[in-house]
Amino acid sequence: MSFRVLLAHTEEMFAGYYGERALAELSRHATVIRNTTGAVLAGRALAEAAAGCDAIIADRATPGLAQTFAEASGLLSFHRCAVDISTIDIPAASAAGVLVTRATPGFVDAVAELGIGLILDLARGITDAALAYRGGATPEGRMGLQLSRAVLGIVGHGRIGRRLEEIARAMGMRVLVNDPAERDSLSLPALLAQSDIVVCLAPAIPETENLFDARAFAAMKRGGYFVNLARGQLVNDEALEAALETRHLAGAALDVGRAQDQRPALRLAQRPDVIATPHIAGLTREAAEHQAMDTAQQVAALAAGRWPDGAVNPEAARRLAAKGIRP
Structure with missing residues (x-):
């Protein structure tokens, strides 16, 4: 399956929390659309930016709001490039049939x-x-x-x-x-x-x-x-x-x-x-790359028709199930 991904990181967040090596790995498995607006995307703006995309990879500043899940009709999965998922509306994602994943703690x-x-x-x-x-x-x-x-x-x-x-x-x-x-x-x-x-x-x-x-x-x-x-x-x-x-x-x-x-x-x-210090405890190249690579591997699994690691709401991922991808 041809997979398209919105990488929601702003340029600043990309430099600190994703990086070129992880982007290269992600690009091996999917067509990557970058956030070039300079702004943190949320709600309808995030859904519009993800139009035509199968997945969103979101940094910790990018929330997963109910409006995004409701309006991004083609979205299969939402990948948090962090452990903290407190700003993701899991019930709303589940209601829409969207899988949510998180990264493992590499920090x-x-x-x-x-x-x-x-x-x-x-x-x-x-x-x-x-x-x-x-x-x-x-x-x-x-x-x-x-x-x-x-x-x-x-x-x-x-x-x-x-x-x-x-x-x-x-x-x-x-x-x-x-x-x-x-x-x-x-x-x-x-x-x-x-x-x-x-x-x-x-x-x-x-x-x-x-x-x-x-x-x-x-x-x-x-x-x-x-x-x-x-x-x-x-x-x-x-x-x-x-x-x-x-x-x-x-x-x-x-x-x-x-x-x-x-x-x-x-x-x-x-x-x-x-x-x-400005919330930098986990901000090392090694820690950031670990979590970015987690999301790249999750997308790689989905693009190959396999179930990814880090699933938060696997029982609710109806959109993936409709494509034959199940836990």
């Missing part, structure tokens, strides 16, 4: 490595010293926190949490874990009370909305540090700001937040006691 090492970098920066004031020197001033020496004698609390013990624990233990840190899925994990209050540095890696589900609120920050050690590598909605920004204002927390590092594209809120990112 575990990348996120864990950035986490270690942020922890080191908080503990030793690296950014503060560098900014002072760049501004023409000589910074004063600052007493640091020796990580080999520090306690790291990890909230959420999935693949990234386990990798972070492995690296931290190799550095001599004592590691505590809170994860409801693990029988022997500490309670959250117990972990917060004992940890010098707390890293949030919990999943973003309704039960974890504002997991880190005023009560949680109050339960942390005075002078402790907080790191968020998970999702912005897990943290109440006002509560974090208050904990920093009162100096109950000595600092925070945020790669995610409640601003657009899950970036840290500017108000927090501007604070001198906050180290902020």
Whole structure:
């Protein structure tokens, strides 16, 4: 079957999250239509751009809205070039008979490595010293926190949490874990009370909305540090700001937040006691290419009449079933 694919990434997102090698692999199996508008496509605009296409490959900024699935009558599949599918309306896709797929997490090492970098920066004031020197001033020496004698609390013990624990233990840190899925994990209050540095890696589900609120920050050690590598909605920004204002927390590092594209809120990112990065934890060439290659392989399977990996709603993929492609 001749397969046509809309690659919805803008040029900026393509450079960071797809790349030429993955595009070349995708092009071996399908005719690729690029998003050349310079804008993130959504709703009707995405459906119109995908006219005549069998599939859409969407970066994390491109949502899968009900209007797209309703109006893209020839669409067979919608491929998220990421693990997070929270902006895809799965019920709407299923109602339309469209298969949704996701990529596998190729960013575990990348996120864990950035986490270690942020922890080191908080503990030793690296950014503060560098900014002072760049501004023409000589910074004063600052007493640091020796990580080999520090306690790291990890909230959420999935693949990234386990990798972070492995690296931290190799550095001599004592590691505590809170994860409801693990029988022997500490309670959250117990972990917060004992940890010098707390890293949030919990999943973003309704039960974890504002997991880190005023009560949680109050339960942390005075002078402790907080790191968020998970999702912005897990943290109440006002509560974090208050904990920093009162100096109950000595600092925070945020790669995610409640601003657009899950970036840290500017108000927090501007604070001198906050180290902020713009949602780049998984942004390495290796991590991005891993997930892009996943989507290329999914399209390759469909173009060959085979069932792809990463299916989210296989039972609802009626349009593919009509072409003889089934799980």
